[in-house]
Amino acid sequence: MNDETLTTATDWVARGDSVALATVVRTYRSAPRPIGSVFAVSSSGEMAGSVSGGCVEGDIYGAAQAMFADNTSAPRLIHYGISDDLALEVGLACGGELWVSLDHFRARPVLRRGAIATIFNGDQNGEGLVFDADSGALTGTLAGDLRTIAEQTIADAVAREESIALDLEGELVLFVESIHPAPxxxxxxxxxxxxxxxxxxxxxxxxxxxxxxxxxxxxxxxxxxxxxxxxxxxxxxxxxxxxxxxxxxxxxxxxxxxxxxxxxxxxxxxxxxxxxxxxxxxxxxxxxxxxxxxxxxxxxxxxxxxxxxxxxxxxxxxxxxxxxxxxxxxxxGRGGQPLKHTTGRIHPSEETAS
Amino acid sequence: MNDETLTTATDWVARGDSVALATVVRTYRSAPRPIGSVFAVSSSGEMAGSVSGGCVEGDIYGAAQAMFADNTSAPRLIHYGISDDLALEVGLACGGELWVSLDHFRARPVLRRGAIATIFNGDQNGEGLVFDADSGALTGTLAGDLRTIAEQTIADAVAREESIALDLEGELVLFVESIHPAPxxxxxxxxxxxxxxxxxxxxxxxxxxxxxxxxxxxxxxxxxxxxxxxxxxxxxxxxxxxxxxxxxxxxxxxxxxxxxxxxxxxxxxxxxxxxxxxxxxxxxxxxxxxxxxxxxxxxxxxxxxxxxxxxxxxxxxxxxxxxxxxxxxxxxGRGGQPLKHTTGRIHPSEETAS
The missing domain is CATH 3.40.50.720 (NAD(P)-binding Rossmann-like Domain)
Incomplete structure (x- = not known):
């Protein structure tokens, strides 16, 4: 589904449109789309993909139009907390929350297996790293301690084949998207x-x-x-x-x-x-x-x-x-016994709100 | 699939044909159809259903024609052992074996949940019992020790929701077909x-x-x-x-x-x-x-x-x-651990050759 959306976005850019790309970078409780889901908006007003069951796309559409109007916009991280009343209407379990990044669409690095790390907020807002697990190549502009943290998180994300969002000091958020072929x-x-x-x-x-x-x-x-x-x-x-x-x-x-x-x-x-x-x-x-x-x-x-x-x-x-x-x-790495008879975490990694 | 075959057989009888019904009553190793699968042959030469991947239906067709020619035929139990060479051609894993009953088709008792027991060979060849688990009613002509054994086996088959074939002395075989709605x-x-x-x-x-x-x-x-x-x-x-x-x-x-x-x-x-x-x-x-x-x-x-x-x-x-x-x-009643780390039987009930 993401692939289709990204192809559509590439087509829009090719014909001269500006394109904004929203990506789910973190979820809490029952968010309707997993981390890494994308939604694209063209400057002609088209939409593709989705980052929720439909309840937040309208807001992102507006934010994208504002971004097209203001060419200097840096990437943004937007938080959506969903009230119980709205949840019942739009198909979210009560209390679902999601964080969506919004940025200009760019051609993505072509990876078979690896990870793409991006930092949100702070001095290095929008900077990142790309790791190609097949060649071992690590490229990107992220620097300093954040680079060290990103490298460790990339290693985790590749090993677990799961995207990871980390809260860091000073409202920084590190998002590492895992890229891997379907099992x-x-x-x-x-x-x-x-x-x-x-x-x-x-x-x-x-x-x-x-x-x-x-x-x-x-x-x-x-x-x-x-x-x-x-x-x-x-x-x-x-x-x-x-x-x-x-x-x-x-x-x-x-x-x-x-x-x-x-x-x-x-x-x-x-x-x-x-x-x-x-x-x-x-x-x-x-x-x-x-x-x-x-x-x-x-x-x-x-x-x-x-x-x-x-x-x-x-x-x-x-x-x-x-x-x-x-x-x-x-x-x-789980044993298969009924969860009723085990203790500890149910999911291999479970996002929790900070 | 059985239901369709039985409906077809009923139609053949309604228009005046004789109909033979073959039923898988026992399997050993990788038989292609489960116990209870049926195959019907009409005296006009039509066929419906299947009791194997196609390798034994030809033989049953011939036995059915012989049965139509000889009106006094009692039920028969036929054993098919499949050689490795044939197995490779017809889609059986090597060494598959099956036992098929062949009898005149009769209207079956209508049961939602229960069991139908039939004895093959011996003095009571073709006699049986029908148990309706919803009403608790037990009817049928089977007598003596065989009736006692059949009643116990019916209780097992109903509890496990599985058909059971038992070898008894003197080449007797008891087949208990479990009838139950799909889970x-x-x-x-x-x-x-x-x-x-x-x-x-x-x-x-x-x-x-x-x-x-x-x-x-x-x-x-x-x-x-x-x-x-x-x-x-x-x-x-x-x-x-x-x-x-x-x-x-x-x-x-x-x-x-x-x-x-x-x-x-x-x-x-x-x-x-x-x-x-x-x-x-x-x-x-x-x-x-x-x-x-x-x-x-x-x-x-x-x-x-x-x-x-x-x-x-x-x-x-x-x-x-x-x-x-x-x-x-x-x-x-199983625990869910990898079979690699457990001991004992893999299937809840596994047919073994006598």
Whole structure:
């Protein structure tokens, strides 16, 4: 959605308009759009994207028109606190709050994975840093202690794949937007659980790919929800998919000829989540084979097998829920027990009002 | 899918055809269709439904034609063991096996919730029992020790909502088909997580309903995946939905005016799974209010709050996975930890070859 809005904004600039870009940099309680959501306004009066359920866009539209009138405007950070009455009307849970940055739209750095840090208010208002995690390059104009803080926060944001807003002294706010491809689940084995898993994974906005050398299995008719289907063995498919450590691999074929190389190659690429279907006895026999073919105990210990959380899943769709829940838990380092029986924070990072 | 096949079979009978009905009564390893799946053949040569990925229907078609030719045929139980070579071609994981019953199609007892038991082979071949769990009525012709065994197995099948096949002495096989409405998830609060939850729940083939008195929230535009949307308070909506103990309730509004009666009424209807969104502090305050308004500690202890498994869910879709995984685990009495870290059986009931 952001991509569309930014493309539209680029088009408006290309034809000569001034364009203002509003970005959600912080939310508290039930804000309707996540951090990083954008809303663009052209000097011709057009709008694209959204930063709320519609309740604050009108105000931002006005602020953007004022910005076009005053060419020297620096970036602004605007706070919206939503009263309970308004909340009920516009679809916000009571007490939602959001902070929106407003600035002239500029071409954004092209990043596959990394972060963009911007400081609001103070002497360096609008200055920032850009970190490209693929090349390791760090560029930008932010200086002094703020640069040190920004570098640390960028490292956090990249590791957690989450945008971060920090309150600093003197009303300074540091916003670090995390840029990362949507998480990807690679499923080896075009079995019935694969379709259920791809369908549920897509619901999260994540990407999916199916790998299966068996042409009768690996068809779009059997797995219509998959983004990509490769009728190949893992050694051919992984390079084609550019499989990397950040991916999540789920191996479902039950056939050692396919499962063993699928797992072994992934362990050697240091793919973080490698899940494998099969009974406990299947796991033992497979682990023995993987050990014989040269995988270390440490590598084998990383396999999530039997794959999925212990929820008594039975049907393919239930198994898909068990697997996807385990992957989400893996990403946030959580154990999967009912929250009722645990203590501590519910979300991996929860914004709180200062 | 079964319903369609049975309707088609009824139509064939109505126009004067003989009809044979094949039913999957037992599976071992990766059989492509679950227990209870049906395949019908008419004496005019038509087919409907399926009991496998297509590999055994041809054989059943032939057996059905033989049955039409020989009017005295008793029910048969046919075993299909699938070789690895065939498995690869037809979409079965290697070694899948299934047992299929074949009999003349008869009008089935109309049950909302209950079980149908049938014995195969031996003196009472084809005799059975029908249990209606709503009325408690048990009818049928099965006699002696077999009746006792069938009654016990019916109780198990109804409690687990799962069909059961039992091997008995002398090649007897008891098949108990569980009849039950698809599980239902009632969501109070037409918030963003509600749509994600309804969408994922539908993927399981379950039913969903939304309850929210706020007309701006409770719209098909906001929650397109819900089967039913009631713009009402819980005290009106629950009777309309015929809410019962077998339902699963998830309360999401964050608003005590709606959440408190939604939970309190459900606890007093003995709804088994009552999940409630909100921070740990919200739970404490809500529990205190529920206690004050007359709910017992035992009732309050049954609430799943904070709702969902501890997987670090953040987005609405991730939260939906956490909730649905908890509900599946609740239904099978499982804890939710990664299977990797648990011991024992993976599925709540797993068919094994004798």
């Amino acid at each position: 990807r689940v690679i499923v080896v084995g075009a079995v019935d659980t694969a379709e259920a898993l791809c369908r549920m994974t897509k619901t999260l906005g994540w990407r999916t790919a199916i790998v299966d050398p068996r042409a009768k299995f690996a068809t779009p008719e059997r797995i219509p929800s998959a983004d990509v289907i490769l009728t190949s063995w893992p050694d051919k498919a992984y390079p084609e998919l550019a499989l990397e450590a950040a991916d999540h691999l789920v191996v479902l074929t039950h056939d050692p000829k396919i499962d063993d190389p699928a797992i072994s190659l992934a362990l050697n690429l240091d793919v973080g989540y490698v899940g494998a279907l099969g009974s406990r006895r299947t796991q033992e026999k497979r682990n023995a084979r993987l050990r014989e073919s040269g995988n270390t105990d440490e590598q084998i210990g990383r396999i999530y097998g039997p794959v999925g959380l212990d929820i008594g899943a039975h049907s393919p769709a239930e198994t898909a829920v068990a697997i996807l829940a385990e992957i989400i838990g893996y990403r946030s | 239902r998830v009632i969501v109070v609060g037409a918030v963003d997580t509600a749509e994600a939850l309804c969408r994922m729940t539908k993927t399981l083939g379950w039913r969903t309903a939304i309850v929210d008195p706020r007309a701006k929230f409770a719209t098909p535009e906001r929650i397109p995946s819900a089967d039913v949307i009631l713009t009402s308070w819980p005290d009106k909506a629950y009777p309309e939905l015929a809410l019962e103990a077998a339902d699963h309730l998830v309360v999401l509004t964050h608003d005590p005016k709606i959440d408190d009666p939604a939970i309190s009424l459900a606890l007093n209807l003995d709804v088994g799974y009552v999940g409630a969104l909100g921070s740990r502090r919200t739970q404490e305050k809500r529990n205190a209010r529920l206690r004050e308004s007359g709910n017992t500690d035992e009732q309050i202890g049954r609430i799943y709050g904070p709702v969902g498994l501890d997987i670090g869910a953040h987005s609405p879709a991730e939260t939906a996975v956490a909730i649905l995984a908890e509900i599946i685990g609740y239904r099978s």
